[in-house]
Amino acid sequence: MNGAPTLALIALILGLALWIVLARETFAAVAGFIAYGLLLTLAWVGLSAVDVAMTEAAIGAGLTGALLIGAASRLRGGGYAEVRTRRGLAVRVLAIVASVGVTAVLVVCLGMLPEPSPTLAPLVADNLAATGVGNPITAVLLAFRAMDTLLEAIVLLFALIAVWSLTPDAAWGQRPDISHDVHPQGVLAYVARVLPPIGIVIAVYILWVGADAPGGKFQGATILASMWLLVMMAGLARAPPVGSTGLRAWLVAGPLVFVAIGLYGAWAAGAFLAYPDGVAKPLIVVIEIALMPSLAVTLALLLAGAPRNAEAAP
Amino acid sequence: MNALLERVLDAWTVVAVSAGGLFFLAGTVGLLRFPDSLTRLHALTKADNLGLGLVVLGLLAQADSVLMGVKLILIWGLLMWASAAVSQLIARTVHEAKGP
Amino acid sequence: MNEMWLGYCAAGLIGIGLYGLIVNPQPLHKILAFNIIGTGVFLVCAVVARRGAVPGMGGDPVPQALLITAIVVAFAASALAVALLVRLFEVEGSTSLDEEGASAKADRDERRA
Numbered sequence: 001m002n003g004a005p006t007l008a009l010i011a012l013i014l015g016l017a018l019w020i021v022l023a024r025e026t027f028a029a030v031a032g033f034i035a036y037g038l039l040l041t042l043a044w045v046g047l048s049a050v051d052v053a054m055t056e057a058a059i060g061a062g063l064t065g066a067l068l069i070g071a072a073s074r075l076r077g078g079g080y081a082e083v084r085t086r087r088g089l090a091v092r093v094l095a096i097v098a099s100v101g102v103t104a105v106l107v108v109c110l111g112m113l114p115e116p117s118p119t120l121a122p123l124v125a126d127n128l129a130a131t132g133v134g135n136p137i138t139a140v141l142l143a144f145r146a147m148d149t150l151l152e153a154i155v156l157l158f159a160l161i162a163v164w165s166l167t168p169d170a171a172w173g174q175r176p177d178i179s180h181d182v183h184p185q186g187v188l189a190y191v192a193r194v195l196p197p198i199g200i201v202i203a204v205y206i207l208w209v210g211a212d213a214p215g216g217k218f219q220g221a222t223i224l225a226s227m228w229l230l231v232m233m234a235g236l237a238r239a240p241p242v243g244s245t246g247l248r249a250w251l252v253a254g255p256l257v258f259v260a261i262g263l264y265g266a267w268a269a270g271a272f273l274a275y276p277d278g279v280a281k282p283l284i285v286v287i288e289i290a291l292m293p294s295l296a297v298t299l300a301l302l303l304a305g306a307p308r309n310a311e312a313a314p
Numbered sequence: 315m316n317a318l319l320e321r322v323l324d325a326w327t328v329v330a331v332s333a334g335g336l337f338f339l340a341g342t343v344g345l346l347r348f349p350d351s352l353t354r355l356h357a358l359t360k361a362d363n364l365g366l367g368l369v370v371l372g373l374l375a376q377a378d379s380v381l382m383g384v385k386l387i388l389i390w391g392l393l394m395w396a397s398a399a400v401s402q403l404i405a406r407t408v409h410e411a412k413g414p
Numbered sequence: 415m416n417e418m419w420l421g422y423c424a425a426g427l428i429g430i431g432l433y434g435l436i437v438n439p440q441p442l443h444k445i446l447a448f449n450i451i452g453t454g455v456f457l458v459c460a461v462v463a464r465r466g467a468v469p470g471m472g473g474d475p476v477p478q479a480l481l482i483t484a485i486v487v488a489f490a491a492s493a494l495a496v497a498l499l500v501r502l503f504e505v506e507g508s509t510s511l512d513e514e515g516a517s518a519k520a521d522r523d524e525r526r527a
Contacts, residue, residue, distance in 0.1 A: 006416045010423040021434030047464045048472030055482045059489045071496040095436035103429035110421045119466025119474045140479035152483045159490035163497040187402040302493040
């Protein structure tokens with residue numbers, strides 16, 4: 001992307017960020033944030049990072065936007081009236097000075113980036129054939145830096161446990177409730193009946209095609225998570241109880257398979273998460289297939305939040 | 315012959331995508347200028363759907379394979395369907411908020 | 415050349431997010447501003463990745479893969495922050511993080527008692 005389109009995009013991104021920060025109404029700021037996420041997707045594509053663009057569109061704009069809209073609606077109608085209006089002039093001036101200072105320092109640092117830039121791309125290109133996948137990012141995520149992906153899956157589980165730990169004592173083990181006041185024959189229920197099959201097919205396609213083209217399990221898992229969330233929000237299915245063993249089995253299955261393969265690699269190839277020759281592609285496929293459902297369930301439950309009400313009957 | 319075909323296709327893409335962009339602009343002007351939620355919704359759905367259709371038609375000329383063209387049309391269909399559903403939901407919410 | 419422009423844009427985003435984080439009194443707006451700072455940081459990383467392009471690969475895939483991880487973890491962090499905020503609202507009745515909010519609630523409770 002050269003010249004004028006990049007400049008226009010940058011102007012839009014900066015303008016929208018400024019608007020989000022200065023907006024007084026919460027819902028307006030959140031709506032601006034979703035649009036901002038989609039503009040960022042264009043920025044990623046302009047930087048030749050298509051996988052990152054898909055992840056940003058799905059998780060950064062989509063799921064985070066849904067999360068924040070849910071938060072804005074839950075917090076509406078109380079509390080904000082008691083928060084004093086905006087800070088005094090002194091704090092604002094200090095904040096402006098601080099932000100301009102940080103921006104200036106970063107611009108100077110960016111100007112000092114080494115030229116030619118150190119890069120690992122040739123190393124990845126040389127060893128790509130050994131992994132059996134064609135997409136270098138999938139190879140990095142699941143072969144060269146598989147440890148990072150494993151730790152990320154575990155971090156997501158920790159975040160979910162932290163969210164669940166905020167449950168009131170009376171509601172422990174109950175179901176989170178994100179359903180809206182919907183008509184069972186209404187449009188939302190109709191969408192929640194028709195879209196999930198299409199969404200599941202698209203998610204599996206993105207997972208499968210991620211081996212050789214942009215895609216992969218994160219984007220696929222996000223689509224699965226949003227389909228399940230749609231069904232829960234339309235009231236067609238209830239969220240599973242937090243204390244349910246089956247749910248917890250689903251959640252840990254992915255990371256456990258990942259760890260098991262890592263241990264197998266330690267036994268067969270000498271290092272944790274090393275792949276023996278020739279078995280790399282099948283192992284990668286197994287990890288992806290195991291990790292995607294766990295990831296989808298984790299992402300959906302992170303958005304659903306902690307159970308809030310004790311139920312009268314289980 | 316091939317170069318001429320390519321140029322015709324490129325010209326079609328430019329014309330169609332620009333026209334689509336104009337319709338999106340018109341929809342946004344409607345969003346900003348109309349007085350009421352329902353009228354704004356009307357402007358958005360009509361103009362944006364037309365703009366989307368024109369953009370997709372323009373991009374179809376650039377598709378490398380039949381599969382890519384099919385994917386573009388599938389995206390078009392999904393977006394129209396989703397936009398129809400969401401407009402219904404917004405309109406119902408606005409209508410119910412106004413009260414009986 | 416263009417990637418440097420996007421790099422400066424990222425620096426601007428971090429500054430804007432920092433301003434929003436300090437100035438906005440409402441925690442949900444602080445979470446939004448924090449997300450803007452996060453995306454600015456990701457943009458800087460993507461610029462560095464783009465500069466590592468070789469013929470055959472549009473960008474250094476290692477930072478790009480780490481960016482995917484980062485976006486997912488940023489969502490998890492936002493989800494946790496929102497859960498904390500919702501819980502604070504349920505317990506306190508107010509989302510204020512200030513002393514003023516807390517003392518206003520104490521005044522309300524006193525008047526009610």
